[in-house]
Amino acid sequence: MPAHSDSLARLGLPSPIIQAPMAGGGDSAALVVAVNEAGGFGFVGAAYLSPAQLTERARDIRSRTARPFGVNLFAPQPEPTASATLTGAAVERIAGFYAELGLPAPSAPAYPGDGFAALVPAMLDSGAAVFSVTFGPPPAEVTAAAKARGMRVMGTATTVAEAVALEQAGVDAVIAQGAEAGGHRGGFIGDPATNLIGTMALVPQVVDAVSVPVIASGGIMDGRGVAAALALGATAVQLGTVFLTCDEAGIPDAHKQAILSATEDQTRLTRAFSGRPARGILNRVMTTVEAADAPDAVLPFPLQNALTRPLRTAAGQRGRAEFLSLWAGQGLRLARPRPAAEVVAALLDGCAATVERLAGARLAGR
Structure with a gap:
């Protein structure tokens, strides 16, 4: 493995701090710009954007910073299938929530x-320095x-x-996602809901394997x-939850407040919102849709995501956290409401201070 500084340079990263792509609005242009200008590396989670929206988002970012940024897409997925029985059960399971918010049934x-193929041209023309994928390897x-185009590719x-498969697919770096991470599990070999290796265990094994x-x-x-x-x-770290409570993050205030008031034992893996396993703060939708004493009533991704989108949109507008996909990782107690620039500075300064403290402890022990 090359020296740490060489690896950063090889990936075009200004520091070890990467703001995770957070498809769905968390990674606003303002957040990406703020992270970049503070010395980190910002990402656009573009999987739910249209090509025109991605083009506009990239243009907005480029107009406000000359520093490099990345674009993330979901790897191509097969078309899902769902029986009429399962579809009916899934619709019925959330119908009461729609009624509670006064939405049409x-x-x-x-x-x-x-949407992958349609987004690729916009991604290539975005001016991004890095292209990353989730849910699978990038097509050759x-x-x-x-x-x-001079872009680095990550998976x-x-x-x-999965790390070995990504290296064989030609990526320039592997993002090792531990079980503690908030949002969607990025796995693609086996069951992503059971591949729950913690970050501390996963990272050194991946480092040794690729x-x-x-x-x-x-x-x-x-x-x-x-x-x-x-x-x-x-070589670097990718962080999401710590940036979700920043001033610039694009999530609803109800989501931010949920993160700031929750504890580390209140997150769960759920398929209730999108159909794929994702970690978020436990709420009514999760407990109702995935009730232990009821048969499965969750559609495969992205059908479940489409089914719950109107509910989530309305809930965000009305501040109803019990109906939101409250994505967050297990470290959420450490989140604070502050500008993104302060987060990046604290991460870099805290890392340096930790290394210095450990070096001092080692010398004192001799």
Whole structure:
């Protein structure tokens, strides 16, 4: 593995701090710009954007910062299937929530199609320095096209096998996502709901298994976590939850307040909102849709996501956290309401202070 500074330079990263892509609005242009200007690396989670929206988001970012940023997409997924029985049960399970918010009764969602191919041209033209994927390896032709534009390519792994598969697919770096991470599990080999290796265990095993740089993700919220990840062999860290309570984050205030008031034992993996396992703060939708004493009534991704989107949109507008997908990682007690620039500075300063303290302790022990 190259020296740490060499690996950062190889990936075009100004520091070890990467703001995670958070599809759905958390990673606003304002957040990406603030992270970049503070010395971190901002990401746009573009999977739910249209090509025109991605083009506009990238243009907005470029107009406000000359520093590099990244774009993340969901890897291509097969078209899901769901029986009429399951579809009816899924609609019925959330109908009461729609009624509670005064929304028209939900109906069976239509498959919106896989948006990856349509977004690729906008991603390539975005001016981004990094292209990353979640839920699978990037297609070979897209990897080649991105690299031809001078972009680095990254992929998300939750196991060593996935990391090896990503390296074989030609990525420049592997993002090792531990079980503590908020939001969607990025796994693609086996069941992502059961591949729950913690960050501390996953990162060194991935570092030993691949020759490309490794980026640690999951439960890292302060400089101590950054230092720990680097000590395990990571080149950089990717953080999401710590940025969700920033002034610039694009999530509803109800989501921010839920993170600030929750405890580390209140997050769960759920398929209730999107159909894929994701970690969020426990709320009514999760407990009702996935009731232990009721049969399964969750549609596969992205059908469940389409089914719950109107509910989540209305809940965000009305400040109803019990109906929101409150994505958050297990380190949420360490979140604070503050500008993103303060977060980046605290992460870098805290990491340096931790390394210095440990070096001092080692010398004192001799």
